[in-house]
Amino acid sequence: MVGSALEEESPAPLGIFAEWAAAARLGVKELVHFYTALVGEGIGLFKVAPGFARELFRSGVYGSDLTFRKLPYRRELADLARLRAWNPDWVFREDFDPRDWLIVFLHGYIDNTGADRVAYKLARLGYQVYLVRYPFLQSVRRTAVGLMEVLETIQHREHGKRIVPIGHSLGGFIWDHLLLHRPEMVERHRMPLYISMGSPRFGTLPAYLGFGRSAREMRPGSALVLDHLKRQYPAHLEVYPFISRFDIFVLPIETALLKQGINYVFSETGHLAQVTRNETVRAIEEIMASPRHVLEARAARRPFRPSVLTWRLGKLPKSALERLGIAGILDYVLDGAEPPDFAVRIVHHDVRSGRLPLLRRG
Secondary structure: OOOHHHHHOOHHHHHHHHHHHHHHHHHHHHHHHHHHHHHHHHHHHHHHHHHHHHHHHHHHHOOOEEEEOOOOOOOOHHOOOHHHHOOOOOOOOOOOOOOOOOEEEEOOOOOOOOOOHHHHHHHHHEEEEEEEEOOOOOOOHHHHHHHHHHHHHHHHHHHEEEEEEEEEEHHHHHHHHHHHHHHHHHHHHHHHHHOOOOOOOOOOOOHHOOHHHHHOOOOOOOOHHHHHHHOOOOOOOOEEEEEEEEOOOOOHHHHHOOOOOOEEEOOOOOOHHHHOOOOHHHHHHHHHHOOHHHHHOEEEEEEEOOOHHHHHHHHHHHHHHHOOOHHHHHHHHHHOOOOEEEEEEEEEHHHOOOOOOOOOOO
């Protein structure tokens, strides 16, 4: 009797040990990802520095007007028939054609130089990319009005082509404002999809440290943020938010999540690295080329595990959360006993493992 009782109780310590071992492995993995993201931010800063300096020399530190230009691109790589022949295992969108699709790229806060390497890399792959440079301190509303005029000019130059809006950080916040307030723009410019990269739809805490009208509008709980949250994107517009798990400028990171759309979560990428890394380019290419049902099959629908910061913020009194303006963010991702499901596509840096399919060219 005593022996059998001991035998029944013996698995308990092993179970506790296994739990501690699993927690230790997870902690080490998170530290490795954080270190990779931190190093990647430094490398990203180093990579954008030459373009930043070149633009400063050519057009100054802060332009007073909204300007745009089309990047040189490799026309020979934009041939759809060749892409299909080179990638027989791919399933392409029925309406996808790099010769007829235009990417309009908006930079983020402070980066007023158009030094976003992702845009240049897409152009080298054969995509047509327009870079829009805008005064990042002015209000989001005013910039969105100027962006409407730019789109009209581009559409006049590139008659009949489809526009794909992509924005990084504040750039995505500006696209949000335009698409949420002027949904007819989606139909007018035949926009098939929208990609926001590290854009704080609920606002971000670091905006309290920023200056200018745009920074005030990106604060959690601002009038503009609350206005955006009351609106929805057009139902037929595909939305793909990019979220970095170690993003120090979008805090908490859940502010970039969307229930409408497929959330691309980068496991080892920071905020600045999103506009420099090849993984971002490949994710954009996958989204543009692949049908919606294929992208949905590659994603997993599950509750988003809150970050450590979000978990700690959730312990604050309700009054403190309301003063910070983040009560709505926590309610969004921690909705009752059963958190809501999000469509999540994890992007690791080890893209050679086949986690992120690529288009081959020759």
